[in-house]
Amino acid sequence: MPIISTQDLTKRYGGLTAVDHITFKVEPGQVFGFLGPNGSGKTTTIGMLLGIINRTDGEISLFDETGAHGLHAARQRIGATLESPNFYPDLSGYDNLSVTARIKRVDASRIGTALDAVGLTPRKTDLFRKYSLGMKQRLALAAAMLGDPELIILDEPANGLDPEGMHEIREIILGFAAAGKTVFLSSHLLHEVERTCTHVAIIKQGRLLAQGSVIALAGGNASASLQAPDLGALEREVRSYENTVAVSIEDGFVVANLRDTDLASLNRFLTQRNIFVSHLSLHRQSLEDIFMELTQDDATGAAA
Amino acid sequence: MRIANLLGIELFKTIRRRAFWVTLGGFAFLLVVQFGMIWYMHKRQAQRIGFGAIAPPSPGLDLPNAWSPIMGATATLGGFFIAVCVILLVAAEFPWRTTRQSVIDGLSKEQYFGAKLLLCGVLIVTFAVVGLVAGGTFAFLDTAGTPANGWITALDWQMLGGTMLALTGYTALALFFAFALRSSGSALGVTLLYLVVLEPLIATAVHRVDALQNAPRYFPTRVFSELSARGQYDAASRGGLSIMQMARGMQPQEFFDTRLLVALGIGYALLFVAATYGLFRSRDL
Numbered sequence: 001m002p003i004i005s006t007q008d009l010t011k012r013y014g015g016l017t018a019v020d021h022i023t024f025k026v027e028p029g030q031v032f033g034f035l036g037p038n039g040s041g042k043t044t045t046i047g048m049l050l051g052i053i054n055r056t057d058g059e060i061s062l063f064d065e066t067g068a069h070g071l072h073a074a075r076q077r078i079g080a081t082l083e084s085p086n087f088y089p090d091l092s093g094y095d096n097l098s099v100t101a102r103i104k105r106v107d108a109s110r111i112g113t114a115l116d117a118v119g120l121t122p123r124k125t126d127l128f129r130k131y132s133l134g135m136k137q138r139l140a141l142a143a144a145m146l147g148d149p150e151l152i153i154l155d156e157p158a159n160g161l162d163p164e165g166m167h168e169i170r171e172i173i174l175g176f177a178a179a180g181k182t183v184f185l186s187s188h189l190l191h192e193v194e195r196t197c198t199h200v201a202i203i204k205q206g207r208l209l210a211q212g213s214v215i216a217l218a219g220g221n222a223s224a225s226l227q228a229p230d231l232g233a234l235e236r237e238v239r240s241y242e243n244t245v246a247v248s249i250e251d252g253f254v255v256a257n258l259r260d261t262d263l264a265s266l267n268r269f270l271t272q273r274n275i276f277v278s279h280l281s282l283h284r285q286s287l288e289d290i291f292m293e294l295t296q297d298d299a300t301g302a303a304a
Numbered sequence: 305m306r307i308a309n310l311l312g313i314e315l316f317k318t319i320r321r322r323a324f325w326v327t328l329g330g331f332a333f334l335l336v337v338q339f340g341m342i343w344y345m346h347k348r349q350a351q352r353i354g355f356g357a358i359a360p361p362s363p364g365l366d367l368p369n370a371w372s373p374i375m376g377a378t379a380t381l382g383g384f385f386i387a388v389c390v391i392l393l394v395a396a397e398f399p400w401r402t403t404r405q406s407v408i409d410g411l412s413k414e415q416y417f418g419a420k421l422l423l424c425g426v427l428i429v430t431f432a433v434v435g436l437v438a439g440g441t442f443a444f445l446d447t448a449g450t451p452a453n454g455w456i457t458a459l460d461w462q463m464l465g466g467t468m469l470a471l472t473g474y475t476a477l478a479l480f481f482a483f484a485l486r487s488s489g490s491a492l493g494v495t496l497l498y499l500v501v502l503e504p505l506i507a508t509a510v511h512r513v514d515a516l517q518n519a520p521r522y523f524p525t526r527v528f529s530e531l532s533a534r535g536q537y538d539a540a541s542r543g544g545l546s547i548m549q550m551a552r553g554m555q556p557q558e559f560f561d562t563r564l565l566v567a568l569g570i571g572y573a574l575l576f577v578a579a580t581y582g583l584f585r586s587r588d589l
Binding site: 047050051052053054072075076078080081082083084086087088089090091095098099100102103104105143 | 309312316317320400404406409412588
């Protein structure tokens with residue numbers, strides 16, 4: 001049973017289609033990254049999932065629940081924060097979490113645990129408006145984890161943070177994942193998503209361009225660099241390897257685009273043909289490479 | 305979610321909001337000044353009379369007659385302050401995005417709206433009690449002995465109902481502008497504009513059309529302000545007022561049928577609440 005499932009989810013504002021027939025699934029235990037440039041429709045999609053933006057078309061299923069009442073019940077199992085942290089500026093961090101706890105019908109004793117988890121206990125009596133951005137983000141995470149939700153949805157959790165703040169947030173998110181929670185996070189920070197997520201969906205201008213596991217997306221576009229005394233023979237043999245997609249010679253290396261990342265199998269294949277390589281390395285595409293490739297392809301396609 | 309939980313959430317937030325204490329305090333202060341002055345003047349006058357000074361007798365604040373000005377002030381002054389209070393408490397939640405966060409955290413839109421209605425109910429009772437206590441204290445001090453016809457009469461209870469309904473009407477109007485405009489500043493500005501400029505302007509324009517000459521009487525704020533007027537409930541006072549107005553060469557004031565007035569007050573309050581809910585339900589957060 002997927003935790004989140006959408007079918008042709010669409011949101012139109014007058015003539016503008018902000019989200020265009022998006023279909024995706026998030027399975028239990030995944031850390032799912034929702035990637036896209038600013039204004040691509042990430043927040044609108046999350047808003048529809050959370051019931052604060054009315055969808056124009058399409059279906060949403062949360063914990064296998066559909067329909068207004070089912071979705072409302074399912075949303076009780078979610079902890080989420082959307083865009084900037086949303087709290088009462090003249091209430092302390094503790095009082096703000098008290099409001100959240102009352103809404104979630106969580107015992108007040110859990111507030112201390114949540115504040116401890118994000119390192120805000122020493123500043124819990126300070127007013128929210130006096131918090132730094134990093135502290136506000138951490139308070140939002142504490143609020144999201146109150147009530148021990150099964151699914152945590154975070155919208156741009158590292159937005160505006162310095163490297164130290166990003167590191168702290170990443171550790172907290174990985175802590176959620178380690179505790180077996182399903183995490184759905186949107187971001188335009190590709191390297192952050194790559195370091196945190198197991199699965200991603202890439203969205204641009206409201207349309208879903210790709211989705212899958214980070215390994216599958218990156219591994220599906222791996223390349224190997226090889227070197228041997230006889231480059232010509234090496235190139236011929238690599239070309240005949242069954243998982244080779246394309247081969248070229250660049251700067252004294254044979255560069256092969258492969259369907260998989262099993263270099264041991266490639267090396268065995270070459271050895272059996274008396275080719276003994278002096279260099280063999282794998283270059284897996286980063287999420288950024290994939291993202292740029294997909295979004296550029298999309299732009300080219302759109303222009304064509 | 306149970307009503308008690310929703311009310312608990314709203315009260316927890318409200319008693320920590322400065323806007324609530326400032327508006328309630330401002331309302332109480334003005335009432336204390338107003339009725340304190342009347343009480344003080346009456347007291348001084350009594351002392352001067354004691355020393356043989358010649359002065360017209362002041363009615364002062366003797367109970368139960370004093371309930372009439374007290375409730376009138378509670379409805380009009382309270383109506384203004386409760387409208388400001390509702391706008392500051394409710395509209396500010398939109399730019400802070402705590403409305404959307406409340407829904408994200410698990411309240412349905414209906415529950416969120418219901419919680420705001422409960423808050424409005426608490427504010428209406430609070431402002432009414434503060435008004436009655438602030439005015440009533442001076443009236444109690446100004447009343448010599450136990451009044452022959454009791455501290456409070458059946459007529460006063462009727463006026464109290466009207467006062468509560470008037471406060472409800474102003475609250476519903478403020479709630480509508482708070483939800484419609486989603487910003488404290490804009491909502492305050494538009495509400496004041498409506499009360500001070502727009503409705504009187506429309507009333508003047510409509511009044512010039514022969515067939516609609518009586519229509520301005522039925523406008524929301526006219527209805528709300530009439531709800532706490534003694535003449536609406538007391539035939540004797542109505543008659544006295546008419547005689548006084550005619551003696552001064554004025555057109556005697558027209559009064560509503562009480563049941564019609566109450567029905568209009570309830571109708572307007574429900575209309576504003578329904579429009580607010582419809583708007584809230586249909587718009588994204």
